Amino acid sequence: QKEVEQNSGPLSVPEGAIASLNCTYSDRGSQSFFWYRQYSGKSPELIMSIYSNGDKEDGRFTAQLNKASQYVSLLIRDSQPSDSATYLCAVRRNNDMRFGAGTRLTVKP
């Protein structure tokens, strides 16, 4: 079992729709959870972090964390073509961060 699992996609949504990205992790001791966006040929960019159960909203982005289910998700509302990228889920325990392989999202105009 991979430590951090994501559906590789590609996930395709029409412009204006909600994109839902999911991630599961295996280490119950994980403390912090992050979502990164990576455009093709570029390095990852931190877009959301979440540390406790529940929802955290930042603009069009909402991160959801359920530690009991070992599940973290990212919702992107009103998706735009500029959101087309690979989204990486990252999970941290102490100073050890593990990344998922990423989900490729395409937002079609």
Place this chain on the structure above:
Amino acid sequence: GAVVSQHPSWVICKSGTSVKIECRSLDFQATTMFWYRQFPKQSLMLMATSNEGSKATYEQGVEKDKFLINHASLTLSTLTVTSAHPEDSSFYICSATTGTYYEQYFGPGTRLTVT
């Protein structure tokens, strides 16, 4: 805030030569820096973790004598690819952590091509 720079952004070198890549945290002191490698259409692969003033911890399968890491200060880490070969051609990305929650901030990456 939390800006990380890398230099150079791209480099072409001949097989057998060495290349040094610098990673700097510009507006914060990084407790830990990380070096990743990413091949086209593949996921990030952690190469090593380094703390200022101590030896880097390399991931399994990464040759520490080939990929030399020096973390001389809280704002600077360097990766030297020694005796580079074409199979070392890749996108090398550093990141740095700060703060209570250890979020990682990535540099823009260095694209290495070995001919």
